[in-house]
Amino acid sequence: xxxxxxxxxxxxxxxxxxxxxxxxxxxxxxxxxxxxxxxxxxxxxxxxxxxxxxxxxxxxxxxxxxxxxxxxxxxxxxxxxxxxxxxxxxxxxxxxxxxxxxxxxxxxxxxxxxxxxxxxxxxxxxxxxxxxxxxxxxxxxxxxxxxxxxxxxxxxxxxxxxxxxxxxxxxxxxxxxxxxxxxxxxxxxxxxxxxxxxxxxxxxxxxxxxxxxxxxxxxxxxxxxxxxxxxxxxxxxxxxxxxxxxxxxxxxxxxxxxxxxxxxxxxxxxxxxxxxxxxxxxxxxxxxxxxxxxxxxxxxxxxxxxxxxxxxxxxxxxxxxxxxxxxxxxxxxxxxxxxxxxxxxxxxxxxxxxxxxxxxxxxxxxxxxxxxxxxxxxxxxxxxxxxxxxxxxxxxxxxxxxxxxxxxxxxxxxxxxxxxxxxxxxxxxxxxxxxxxxxxxxxxxxxxxx
Ligand code: NAD
Numbered sequence: 001x002x003x004x005x006x007x008x009x010x011x012x013x014x015x016x017x018x019x020x021x022x023x024x025x026x027x028x029x030x031x032x033x034x035x036x037x038x039x040x041x042x043x044x045x046x047x048x049x050x051x052x053x054x055x056x057x058x059x060x061x062x063x064x065x066x067x068x069x070x071x072x073x074x075x076x077x078x079x080x081x082x083x084x085x086x087x088x089x090x091x092x093x094x095x096x097x098x099x100x101x102x103x104x105x106x107x108x109x110x111x112x113x114x115x116x117x118x119x120x121x122x123x124x125x126x127x128x129x130x131x132x133x134x135x136x137x138x139x140x141x142x143x144x145x146x147x148x149x150x151x152x153x154x155x156x157x158x159x160x161x162x163x164x165x166x167x168x169x170x171x172x173x174x175x176x177x178x179x180x181x182x183x184x185x186x187x188x189x190x191x192x193x194x195x196x197x198x199x200x201x202x203x204x205x206x207x208x209x210x211x212x213x214x215x216x217x218x219x220x221x222x223x224x225x226x227x228x229x230x231x232x233x234x235x236x237x238x239x240x241x242x243x244x245x246x247x248x249x250x251x252x253x254x255x256x257x258x259x260x261x262x263x264x265x266x267x268x269x270x271x272x273x274x275x276x277x278x279x280x281x282x283x284x285x286x287x288x289x290x291x292x293x294x295x296x297x298x299x300x301x302x303x304x305x306x307x308x309x310x311x312x313x314x315x316x317x318x319x320x321x322x323x324x325x326x327x328x329x330x331x332x333x334x335x336x337x338x339x340x341x342x343x344x345x346x347x348x349x350x351x352x353x354x355x356x357x358x359x360x361x362x363x364x365x366x367x368x369x370x371x372x373x374x375x376x377x378x379x380x381x382x383x384x385x386x387x388x389x390x391x392x393x394x395x396x397x398x399x400x401x402x403x404x405x406x407x408x409x410x411x412x413x414x415x416x417x418x419x420x421x422x423x424x425x426x427x428x429x430x431x432x433x434x435x436x437x438x439x440x441x442x443x444x445x446x447x448x449x450x
Contacts, residue, residue: 059430124410174246185206209376243320329351
């Protein structure tokens with residue numbers, strides 16, 4: 001295995017170096033598109049690193065997968081049994097870390113792919129965590145607050161032995177928030193004693209950290225700013241389109257506007273809007289509109305467009321910040337931005353990625369672009385363990401430092417090897433996890449069995 005010369009860390013063990021590079025023909029490929037995307041991204045980097053087939057198999061296979069039934073008494077007295085998951089992909093570099101999602105699309109394949117992404121993301125930004133993901137297949141918009149709470153608590157009651165501050169630390173993801181994290185904290189602590197470090201993105205009153213709620217979107221803006229700086233530009237005057245105006249999209253929009261960029265169009269699940277005339281959208285007013293109406297649609301003064309038009313708008317930067325698979329082979333050819341910043345996880349399919357690369361569009365990959373949230377979660381975890389409270393300016397200063405360091409490492413590898421930012425990000429991340437596995441002995445064991 002070729003070790004990365006450009007990273008300032010020790011080389012891989014000799015045991016690994018003896019293995020011939022092979023294409024990843026043994027790593028499992030799930031049936032879903034996101035699993036295929038993760039596999040594609042992994043394989044490109046694994047080939048660059050010269051990982052053997054058994055090394056790839058070890059690194060890609062989740063450490064632990066749990067599928068559980070979550071019975072919930074509904075408000076009308078009936079009983080429903082939801083299906084929940086918790087996938088712990090890797091704990092090689094520290095406790096597993098990853099969000100919990102409530103969404104109808106949640107299934108084992110999606111959870112596996114998203115858990116794996118977390119392993120590479122925490123490794124890339126060099127925080128001492130592994131990767132995990134969990135969720136419940138449900139439509140939370142059809143559940144009352146009481147039903148949501150009972151569902152969350154039942155889920156935790158069935159996995160509490162597998163999670164915890166030094167095993168696996170959940171956080172929010174799509175359709176979960178600080179309140180859900182507070183229920184998790186309460187349910188876990190009722191069995192294990194008060195344990196604020198068992199979950200992150202909690203309310204401030206329960207040990208949450210200032211700036212965490214905005215950190216993913218803020219981080220998207222910070223990484224974009226660093227990228228533009230490397231190209232001799234700033235955010236000032238950049239025309240930006242954002243798909244998805246939830247936590248990530250709206251906070252990214254606020255950061256970019258604050259630093260001189262112009263948000264010209266945004267979309268959500270209900271539709272999209274384009275600023276009219278030469279005036280960009282006013283982000284603060286738009287956030288208020290969404291809080292009042294539940295959607296960006298109908299924002300006064302803006303023109304309604306559909307979601308396909310949004311992707312194809314002429315602009316400098318496109319930020320997919322909704323769900324997976326936003327950019328596919330069907331629409332990647334329509335993109336007219338010169339930079340894409342992946343606010344969402346796995347928003348670009350493998351086929352779309354090839355098209356964008358051929359078209360020389362810079363893609364700042366999800367591993368890097370949306371890592372701000374998990375970095376702030378790491379700060380929160382350390383704050384909880386040390387019983388301290390960080391001020392907001394320290395959180396944001398440190399957030400920028402971690403992201404900039406990761407961005408520069410990715411850029412250096414990409415330029416040094418003439419590969420994409422995505423390949424470079426995965427390559428650095430996989431290399432770090434592989435070295436941790438080797439030092440812990442798992443790689444040798446895997447090789448001996450192969
Ligand atoms: P959210 O639920 O707050 O917002 C999602 C937004 O996407 C909403 O505006 C929704 O209307 C929109 N959307 C959903 N389906 C859509 C569709 N088909 N077309 C257009 N818009 C659609 O979620 P979030 O927390 O902002 O997360 C967004 C993405 O970022 C997800 O992929 C998530 O995994 C990823 N992410 C989130 C965080 C975090 O800290 N919240 C961290 C890392 C990655």
